Every structure is written in structure tokens, then in C-alpha cells.
Amino acid sequence: MNSIRKRLSLNFLTVIFITIAIFETLIISGTKQYYYKNIEDSLTNQVKASSEFYTKYFSNSSLKENVQENVDVFWKQTSAQVQIIDTKGNILMDSIGVIPSEVIDDEAFKNALEGKLGKWRGTVSYSRHKVFSVTYPLKSNNKIVGALRFITSLAPVDKEIFAISLILSAIGFIALFTALVVSIFMSNTIVGPIKNLTTVAGKMADGDLKIRNKKVFDDEVGKLSDTLNYMADELLKKEQLKNEFISSVSHELRTPLTSIKGWAITLKTDELNDKELIRDGLQIIEDESERLTGMVEELLDFSKFVSGKITLNKEIIHIDILLDYIKKQMSPRAKRDNISFIVLKNDNIPAIAMDPNRIKQVLINLVDNAFNFTPEGGTVTVWTEVQNKYLILHVDDTGSGISEDELPKIKEKFYKGKSSKSKNGIGLSICDEIIRLHNGFFIITSELNIGTNISVKLPIEI
CATH class of the missing domain: 3.30.565.10 (Histidine kinase-like ATPase, C-terminal domain)
Structure with missing residues (x-):
């Protein structure tokens, strides 16, 4: 049998587990977004500053010449990987020396050629970790001559997020274990009184109407306990009334039967010649028989009413x-x-x-x-x-x-x-x-x- 204690504990744990899971998911997701947003804002500020610096001081020469003569200018202010791309998608310079053979044609690069900031997050062939990049246009005389891309690995951030997730998971398991202990205790406060109530009800069903259940809490179970005790009191009263009724009916039935039997014995004697006495005796037998018939009919009526077999003929x-x-x-x-x-x-x-x-x-x-x-x-x-x-x-x-x-x-x-x-x-x-x-x-x-x-x-x- 699936006990109430088990169901209550499982229900408590299910609610708490779902709450903790949602709470931790929101925290981890928020933390992840926070770290990623910081990286995005930092790279965005750096790439814009570098782009503005290029426009201000290097716009008199071509992009290729500037890369050859002032290549270190582009990564002096950042620890990120730096790529310079011409308008055709060719990488003119990469700060870590990664020059792929294919041309750049991703959405972030296209946004940069349109004068907008391009953002991208994913994996690259030369790293097993995810990376994040921002791409921004390089301008010369208000004309886009290429794009500047800053790329940074997400490994350190993902490591911190993973560490935070582990800590939160550990806290969640501790909270879940605590909830298990509390739920068992709380379920006992409900199940205990119900078990006592069941035991008392079983004894009442076996005929012990004098036993009473002790109310523990003034709640729904306590009200049920009061109701059960009240029911036992009423059943006890009914039992006593029934016994008194049987005793009373037995006495009332015995009286006319005794009278009938006494006169029957008297009238049976051979020596009886008094006609007046015989007439009186027979009259008493008739009266007592009629009284007895009335009592029996009343009892039969009562039995029919109790069993619901009475119908009215209106x-x-x-x-x-x-x-x-x-x-x-x-x-x-x-x-x-x-x-x-x-x-x-x-x-x-x-x-x-x-x-x-x-x-x-x-x-x-x-x-x-x-x-x-x-x-x-x-x-x-x-x-x-x-x-x-x-x-x-x-x-x-x-x-x-x-x-x-x-x-x-x-x-x-x-x-x-x-x-x-x-x-x-x-x-x-x-x-x-x-x-x-x-x-x-x-x-x-x-x-x-x-x-x-x-x-x-x-x-x-x-």
C-alpha cells in the first residue's frame, strides 16, 4: 500500500526540487549572460577604440600599407586575437598567425561592411574551446576599407561558470537533503494523528465504543477526531437506548403473556364451574391478546420505517x-x-x-x-x-x-x-x-x- 507519508514526502520533495532546479537554472543562466555581456562590452569598446584610432591616424595610407608598417598598433590595447580583413574577405593580418585559405564571408563580417558591429559566438578549427568575436569597420575618408575583428576564447569564462554551477548544485543538493528531513518530519505530524485515528476507528468497529481518540492539532484531522469521538458517544447512547428498549419491550410483552398464561391455566381446571369467572377470564385473555397484538404491530411498523419499506397511499x-x-x-x-x-x-x-x-x-x-x-x-x-x-x-x-x-x-x-x-x-x-x-x-x-x-x-x- 502506498502510504500517505511516502506520498507527502515525495510531493514535498518534488515541489522543492522543481523550485530549486528553476532557481538554479535562472541563476546560472543569468551568470552566464552577465559574463558573456561583460566580454562583449569589453571587446566592443576595444574594437571601436582601435577603429577610431585607425581612422584618425592611419587613413592617409592604404589598409595593406598600414598593416605592413604599423601592425602592432592594432593589438597593443587588447589581449584578444586580432584580425584585419579587407573588403573582399581576405585576412591581411592575424595576431596569432592563423591565416585560413578561405575568404571571410560570415554574417558578422557582412554587418561590418555595412557599417555596423558584427558579433559571433561559436567554435573555430584552431581551438577546442568556444570563442566570441566582434567585427567592426575600418574607415578611410568616410569609406569602409576593411574590417577589424577581435576574438577571445570563452574557456576562462566557461570555467568560472562551471565552478559557479558546481557550487550552486552542491547548495541545491544540501537544500534537497534538508527538505527531505523536514518533509519526513512534517509528514509525520500529519500521518501520526491519522494512524492513531485509524487505530481508534478500527477498535470502534470491533465494538469498543468506549475508546476515544486524542486530538493532537486543532486542524482538519483534529476536527475528524472530534467527529469520530462524537460518533462513538452517539453510538454508545444508541446502544444503551436499544438495550433499554429491548428490556422495556420484553417486560411489556411478558406482562400480557403472564396474564394470558395464568388465566389459561385457571380456566383449564376441571373443577371450575363459575361461569362469571370464566367470562371474566376470557375477557382478560381477549384484552391482553389485543394489547399484545398492538405492541407487535407497533414493532413491525417501526421495523418497516427503519428499513425504509413504508410507502404512503395518499x-x-x-x-x-x-x-x-x-x-x-x-x-x-x-x-x-x-x-x-x-x-x-x-x-x-x-x-x-x-x-x-x-x-x-x-x-x-x-x-x-x-x-x-x-x-x-x-x-x-x-x-x-x-x-x-x-x-x-x-x-x-x-x-x-x-x-x-x-x-x-x-x-x-x-x-x-x-x-x-x-x-x-x-x-x-x-x-x-x-x-x-x-x-x-x-x-x-x-x-x-x-x-x-x-x-x-x-x-x-x-
């Missing part, structure tokens, strides 16, 4: 139909518990698209919860209104209310409140899922010992 329906059903079904319970149950209708509510059975399930669950937490003499009110293209169903009660620390959690899966009247902790989470599938909102506000207000907002979209 139809256009008026909410008053559901309110009439809720009032009819829940009124006997309210009368039995001595609770004032009020259902208020609103004539301005339009019919909307909804799954009536699922919304009925939500209302029954909310009203049933309201009854559970409202004492005798209290009031449970169901009412509706339209607000900002939403139908809002309100279920208000004057019950015990919900504490501030519990309020954000009561819609969570498996959460069971602290009250002894709290059930298995999945009813409100199912309601929340149903409302979410309707693209609605589920809002709960409450004050301890004052009451709870629940709002179900459903979009009005026909």
Missing part, C-alpha cells in the same frame, strides 16, 4: 373526517379517566393529499400520550389551523409536561422517558417518520408541570 381527504374518528374513538377513554377531551373543527381547512391511515395513526398516538400524562380533571385539546401553506394539527394538554433535558430526545429511536408512564420509546419516532414522509414538520414544546403543545405541520399540496 388521497385527497378533509381533516375533519379524521378528527371525527379520533373524537369517537378516544372519548370513552377520556370519560373513563375523567379528562376533558375537546376536538375543535375549522371550516376554513381545505382537503389535502395525505395517507389517512398513517395520519390517523399519528393522531391516535399523540392523543393517547396526552391522556397518559394528563391527570384527572385535566384537558386535552385537538385543533387545526392553516398557516403559510401548511395545515397544522395541534394536540395540547395540561399534563405533567416534559423537562428541558428530555425534550430534544423524545423523538429519538428507543428513547424512553424518565416517567413511569413512558412506554417503549418508539411511538413518537414512528410519528416523526410518518410526518417526514409527508414532507411535514413535527414540533414539540413543553413546560414541566404545565403541559405540552404538539404541532404537526403538513404541506397543503392537492
Whole structure:
């Protein structure tokens, strides 16, 4: 596996190597141009001075005569190789005695015959080093009579440039080595926390949800560490809630089963002749069986919601139909518990698209919860209104209310409140899922010992 440390180090080194290479190339190129320009300027000044000297003092005689009589004048002021060339390209004099058989016909010589300075850099047959030359016209009575050429070897300059290049290369290698050490250190500051994070995540995946990662730096990796720790906290809470939920459901299932089994044993005895007792026993078995069926259906519903297998069967329906059903079904319970149950209708509510059975399930669950937490003499009110293209169903009660620390959690899966009247902790989470599938909102506000207000907002979209 190609590790992050290796990739980071290579990336650091690549960037630094390219930077150093560009930097050194620019320096070496600049140095080379600087030295060559100095040579060019020096030879140019010398050749112009010699040409002007010739024009001033030797223009009365022919070029050939001047070469024969005053040859040393041309190289007194320079250490360069000096050549004097006539207008036909013949070398009349060379300070080092190199007289080629062919005539001069290069671009620099042609520029000199046109009265301009000619420059050339390259190799010659009599030297293994590169040379640089400048060619300038010789004039007599404002007429070009030949050309003066100064030639100098570039060997000393190239040697200095090579030495500078070696020094810069050595500095570059030292910088690259230093960068390698620094890059390894820097990559460790990134890779180290990531390796720790990976180790902790692996242990969490194996089931150790109590382990936590230690944040080293307050950066992106540190934020990831905080997120991982937060995730572990949430998973631990969910695990605890799940265990409590299983324990609670097991207890609630055991109660009706125990009752059913007890009465079944009682009714099985041969000596039982009391018809009233038999009738009561069978009624209790029926009631407990119905309660057990309700709990199982709730669990099945919950399982479907969690797995995403619930689909809505929407139809256009008026909410008053559901309110009439809720009032009819829940009124006997309210009368039995001595609770004032009020259902208020609103004539301005339009019919909307909804799954009536699922919304009925939500209302029954909310009203049933309201009854559970409202004492005798209290009031449970169901009412509706339209607000900002939403139908809002309100279920208000004057019950015990919900504490501030519990309020954000009561819609969570498996959460069971602290009250002894709290059930298995999945009813409100199912309601929340149903409302979410309707693209609605589920809002709960409450004050301890004052009451709870629940709002179900459903979009009005026909």
C-alpha cells in the first residue's frame, strides 16, 4: 500500500526540487549572460577604440600599407586575437598567425561592411574551446576599407561558470537533503494523528465504543477526531437506548403473556364451574391478546420505517373526517379517566393529499400520550389551523409536561422517558417518520408541570 507519508514526502520533495532546479537554472543562466555581456562590452569598446584610432591616424595610407608598417598598433590595447580583413574577405593580418585559405564571408563580417558591429559566438578549427568575436569597420575618408575583428576564447569564462554551477548544485543538493528531513518530519505530524485515528476507528468497529481518540492539532484531522469521538458517544447512547428498549419491550410483552398464561391455566381446571369467572377470564385473555397484538404491530411498523419499506397511499381527504374518528374513538377513554377531551373543527381547512391511515395513526398516538400524562380533571385539546401553506394539527394538554433535558430526545429511536408512564420509546419516532414522509414538520414544546403543545405541520399540496 502506498502510504500517505511516502506520498507527502515525495510531493514535498518534488515541489522543492522543481523550485530549486528553476532557481538554479535562472541563476546560472543569468551568470552566464552577465559574463558573456561583460566580454562583449569589453571587446566592443576595444574594437571601436582601435577603429577610431585607425581612422584618425592611419587613413592617409592604404589598409595593406598600414598593416605592413604599423601592425602592432592594432593589438597593443587588447589581449584578444586580432584580425584585419579587407573588403573582399581576405585576412591581411592575424595576431596569432592563423591565416585560413578561405575568404571571410560570415554574417558578422557582412554587418561590418555595412557599417555596423558584427558579433559571433561559436567554435573555430584552431581551438577546442568556444570563442566570441566582434567585427567592426575600418574607415578611410568616410569609406569602409576593411574590417577589424577581435576574438577571445570563452574557456576562462566557461570555467568560472562551471565552478559557479558546481557550487550552486552542491547548495541545491544540501537544500534537497534538508527538505527531505523536514518533509519526513512534517509528514509525520500529519500521518501520526491519522494512524492513531485509524487505530481508534478500527477498535470502534470491533465494538469498543468506549475508546476515544486524542486530538493532537486543532486542524482538519483534529476536527475528524472530534467527529469520530462524537460518533462513538452517539453510538454508545444508541446502544444503551436499544438495550433499554429491548428490556422495556420484553417486560411489556411478558406482562400480557403472564396474564394470558395464568388465566389459561385457571380456566383449564376441571373443577371450575363459575361461569362469571370464566367470562371474566376470557375477557382478560381477549384484552391482553389485543394489547399484545398492538405492541407487535407497533414493532413491525417501526421495523418497516427503519428499513425504509413504508410507502404512503395518499388521497385527497378533509381533516375533519379524521378528527371525527379520533373524537369517537378516544372519548370513552377520556370519560373513563375523567379528562376533558375537546376536538375543535375549522371550516376554513381545505382537503389535502395525505395517507389517512398513517395520519390517523399519528393522531391516535399523540392523543393517547396526552391522556397518559394528563391527570384527572385535566384537558386535552385537538385543533387545526392553516398557516403559510401548511395545515397544522395541534394536540395540547395540561399534563405533567416534559423537562428541558428530555425534550430534544423524545423523538429519538428507543428513547424512553424518565416517567413511569413512558412506554417503549418508539411511538413518537414512528410519528416523526410518518410526518417526514409527508414532507411535514413535527414540533414539540413543553413546560414541566404545565403541559405540552404538539404541532404537526403538513404541506397543503392537492
